[in-house]
Amino acid sequence: MKTARELAQIAGGETESTVGIARVSHPAAAGADALVFAQDAASLEAALASAAGLIFAAEALAATGQRPADPRLVWLHDAKYGFALAGRELRGPGEGSALHPSAVVDDSATLGQGTRVGAGAVIEAGAVLGLECRIGPRVVVHAGVVLGDRCVVQAGAVLGATGFGYVRQRETGEYLLFPQQGTLVLEDDVEIGANTTIDRGALGETRIGRGTKVDNLVHIGHNCRIGRNVVIAAQVGLSGSCVVEDGVVIAGQVGLGDHCHIGPGVVLGGQSGVYSGKTVRGPGELFAGTPAEPAREHMKSLARLRRLK
Amino acid sequence: MKTARELAQIAGGETESTVGIARVSHPAAAGADALVFAQDAASLEAALASAAGLIFAAEALAATGQRPADPRLVWLHDAKYGFALAGRELRGPGEGSALHPSAVVDDSATLGQGTRVGAGAVIEAGAVLGLECRIGPRVVVHAGVVLGDRCVVQAGAVLGATGFGYVRQRETGEYLLFPQQGTLVLEDDVEIGANTTIDRGALGETRIGRGTKVDNLVHIGHNCRIGRNVVIAAQVGLSGSCVVEDGVVIAGQVGLGDHCHIGPGVVLGGQSGVYSGKTVRGPGELFAGTPAEPAREHMKSLARLRRLK
Amino acid sequence: MKTARELAQIAGGETESTVGIARVSHPAAAGADALVFAQDAASLEAALASAAGLIFAAEALAATGQRPADPRLVWLHDAKYGFALAGRELRGPGEGSALHPSAVVDDSATLGQGTRVGAGAVIEAGAVLGLECRIGPRVVVHAGVVLGDRCVVQAGAVLGATGFGYVRQRETGEYLLFPQQGTLVLEDDVEIGANTTIDRGALGETRIGRGTKVDNLVHIGHNCRIGRNVVIAAQVGLSGSCVVEDGVVIAGQVGLGDHCHIGPGVVLGGQSGVYSGKTVRGPGELFAGTPAEPAREHMKSLARLRRLK
Secondary structure, eight states: OEEHHHHHHHTTOOOOOOOEEOEEOOGGGOOTTEEEEESSHHHHHHHHHSOOSEEEEEHHHHHTTOOOOOTTEEEESSHHHHHHHHHHHHHTTOOSOSBOTTOEEOTTOEEOTTOEEOTTOEEOTTOEEOTTOEEOTTOEEOTTOEEOTTOEEOTTOEEEEOOOOEEEOTTTOOEEEOOOOOEEEEOTTOEEOTTOEEEOOSSSEEEEOTTOEEOTTOEEOTTOEEOSSOEEOTTOEEOTTOEEOTTOEEOTTOEEOTTOEEOTTOEEOTTOEEOTTOEEOOTTOEEETTTTEEHHHHHHHHHHHHHOO | OEEHHHHHHHTTOOOOOOOEEOEEOOGGGOOTTEEEEESSHHHHHHHHHSOOSEEEEEHHHHHTTOOOOOTTEEEESSHHHHHHHHHHHHHTTOOSOSBOTTOEEOTTOEEOTTOEEOTTOEEOTTOEEOTTOEEOTTOEEOTTOEEOTTOEEOTTOEEEEOOOOEEEOTTTOOEEEOOOOOEEEEOTTOEEOTTOEEEOOSSSEEEEOTTOEEOTTOEEOTTOEEOSSOEEOTTOEEOTTOEEOTTOEEOTTOEEOTTOEEOTTOEEOTTOEEOTTOEEOOTTOEEETTTTEEHHHHHHHHHHHHHOO | OEEHHHHHHHTTOOOOOOOEEOEEOOGGGOOTTEEEEESSHHHHHHHHHSOOSEEEEEHHHHHTTOOOOOTTEEEESSHHHHHHHHHHHHHTTOOSOSBOTTOEEOTTOEEOTTOEEOTTOEEOTTOEEOTTOEEOTTOEEOTTOEEOTTOEEOTTOEEEEOOOOEEEOTTTOOEEEOOOOOEEEEOTTOEEOTTOEEEOOSSSEEEEOTTOEEOTTOEEOTTOEEOSSOEEOTTOEEOTTOEEOTTOEEOTTOEEOTTOEEOTTOEEOTTOEEOTTOEEOOTTOEEETTTTEEHHHHHHHHHHHHHOO
């Protein structure tokens, strides 16, 4: 429970109200102890009609002349971001045991202060977890994997699996595992979705940069190097040794061949694919199709195809 | 063990035979205690030549004049469906402990009568499971998730994970989690495949309608609303806030952007994709490609492309 | 720890050196106890400049005149394969407990000598595991599944899940599970990636041939029959009853409809798709696109499309 004034301050706004706020909410489910937010005229109307005790609203709405005098209103440059900040504050340090009794943590693993490990999780020898990480139920952190501070790993994820690198015996066609003895490093504030798998490096390391967020059922192969503040949506697959630079956004089900290079700020549209060894560049530009091309070109090609007789 | 007569009745057919039937089988592996089924001339021949004690055969075969006098035969409108009904009957209420000692079930979770929970499963606080559910090994049911009656959840599935919703801080490019505090509801008779992940709603709920079947490694994002008797094959990915209406069939590896709307009875072909915010309509119609278009149009486009010089 | 001479012999080469080698390494991280390998001029230079105690180098390099007299060098026909052989030797029989105390192994399951089972793994009734298998943490081996010798199953994989086969009730549109009571057989030397799911047969069996390697997050449906020495990369999905013959290579995110037949030695490129019931043939030939066609044809089609005005 925080006062309206405390939450407004956290979000960079102001109010004199000292009403107690316990939770964030949809307008429809809001009571006097709830914070809601409004980014457009319709959601502002819903917020004002609700029982919410506090409303974060976008300044842009005020600028259009819609500036009601409701004392619950706090005007913010980015109301949604402020709402997320307040939501984090209200969640508090998180409930649950620091280390669930059913978790299996090797004696040689190191867990930073405030780090919590869920039921059935397995932390192997030599793994190092930073401060205030949250490791979900049934997560596996393999031997020697390193996590920075405030990392979140959801249920069932596997960190530091053996990479998929084989050498083919020419005469027999049999495959022999290439050594997969490298490591995996997650920098600070990395968040990993449920049942996602990230392989350790073969001889070197796999690395996920600070602040990068990875959704459910994603596969990241050995020796990949992912930059900072990258977003990787569900079911994306990165083959080995890909480099993804800072600020890239990868939509769902995208596939990258091995040794791809995705330049800073690129946006790869859903289901697009990049062939092995290729480079994609263009900050803020959206790519689509397989092999990925600028989305405008891709759309023109599809339109041309439909015009053919 | 049931008599042939009992099983025939369950399937909507008749026989005077009281031979004991213990299992369903392939003709090749059938003994006198086995039921087999036949839907075409070839499988009828195999069934008659087998040692099976009971044969469910499609009435359409009898109509074509092939109506042998074998006393093991029971004629049914839908022999395969009858076979599946008999198979369910013969499986019985299911073996295994009601609650495996290695499962971790929170004291505040509620389990309906006849519900069984497998080894290493984790049921968190406030979760509610209906009657006669089967929760496989290592399943995670997160806090507050609600399952109806007779739901089946296979090994490793994660129900109620934190959704992938972030707000970007404009100046720094950093991402902050948007509150993901909603819930997930599975209605009666929903079945979920191995290692599938379904996220809880952000502020509202994610809902899977009655009788819907979901295969392995599927991802369903926060706030999706799936109708009744929907089929979702392996590795399909649904981004947040999609609406999928009753009777839809989604083939393997299909991807939906956020806020898609799939009308009742639509069939999305394998690997097809629907862009964010788009609607697909047409009961019983097959769609293909990305962006998804009627399959006939898609095939014509591909054919035109190959004719080009 | 092995001597240089022992490791050279294992790889099919020769040296008089008896220096002790404890590990394989990158040149950059190599010390006197490390083996490195060189396949081209650049990596040979790096190897020679490193502190490595032993260097496996490709004979082809010697043939080009680059045959330095460094006593650490061992010339091999396939230096990378030799390096992998040495790496396997140096890993030894593997650390860790034979059977982790947190694993749940049914009394009726059979584990061959030298087989190790990781933390939280679940081995159900009647499962049979051969000699020297390595079962990772939280793996599920369902009832009756059979593994040959030296199989490796990584964390979170689910072997023998219930297949996704339903019969639709015509009047109500409801789906009823078709019996899924068959089994799953992994032959010798099969390796399975993290969080991969493989379904048991419906009435018959699903079978993965000797020496086949499967990456993370792959789905293999019921009744599939996979040949020997097949490679299946991450996130590939095989619908039910597919036949994949010996030596096939399937790149990431490929999707096969049910009842496909992939001929020996075919290479399916990343994200390609094969429609239900189709056959793809051509040893060593690369296929691309959906529906999959020879990659050269596919590239020509894409080029034609871009030339259109």
